[in-house]
Amino acid sequence: MTTAELIAPAARRPVTSQHLWGRVGIYAFLFAMALFFLLPLYVMLVTSLKTMDEIRLGQIFALPAQITFEPWVTAWSSACTGLDCTGLRVGFWNSVExxxxxxxxxxxLGALNGYALSFWKVRGANVLFACLLLGAFMPYQVFIYPLVRFYAQIGIYGSLPGIVLTHVIFGMPVMTLLFRNYYSALPSELFKAARIDGAGFWAIFISIVLPMSVPITIVAVIMQVTAIWNDFLLGLVFAGRENLPMTVQLNNIVNTTTGERAYNVNMAATILTSLVPLAVYLASGRWFVRGIASGAVKG
Known part of the structure; x- marks a missing residue:
């Protein structure tokens, strides 16, 4: 009897009631979790499409009786962020920059560090990697005051280069760890063969390693876009008044107490602020899972 004949009866085995109820339980749990996370988004969306007169009725789960996009226009172009009433559009372009x-x-830099730590036996590499990991798990608040003093002395505090450098510094440990784990799963024979053919450090990195890094690069892009775009603390401290990101502008809109609190504008501004990382994840979500899985197991 062949292997296929032995497996065939098991494949035709009917689903038992225990398996059926287990599957129902799994789907019920997934539905409950989806409802738990999507319900706030639903409330925000329907509130942003209502007029203030309808919001005052207190029916937060009801669909808007008359849909209006005026709160979205106001949030983007004319909502007040303190004394400046230019909406979120300035903060959006600041966040992009x-x-x-x-x-x-x-x-x-994370890919370069991960490549060097994986394939090139640099002296003190383990100590350097341990320091990077330590930096990844230390809270940002520990570094803020020293960085403020250092940036002020070299003249980049409150500037665009200052906030960019800050995000690069804080993102490098996680990126190094991510790429190092991914490169450690690549076949070392390919790297050794390239060295035998005379390829050097940069030739191997550019011609061989980078083209093989597409899945993990997409993972890194999703992680960094989400972390940097949603950042509030570093942008508030290091960006300066002329470069405040969208999250800081959103905070100013929501916490403005002059006159009536426009909940529909606040909800529209919140959704607008979250659109970029959400769009990036939806566009490349399957690559995120693939990249994480490819670097998780040594193959």
């Missing part, structure tokens, strides 16, 4: 160089530099 901060995000792009911070993501590119932190990922590039």
């Amino acid at each position: 901060i995000l792009v160089p911070s993501v590119v530099l932190s990922i590039l």
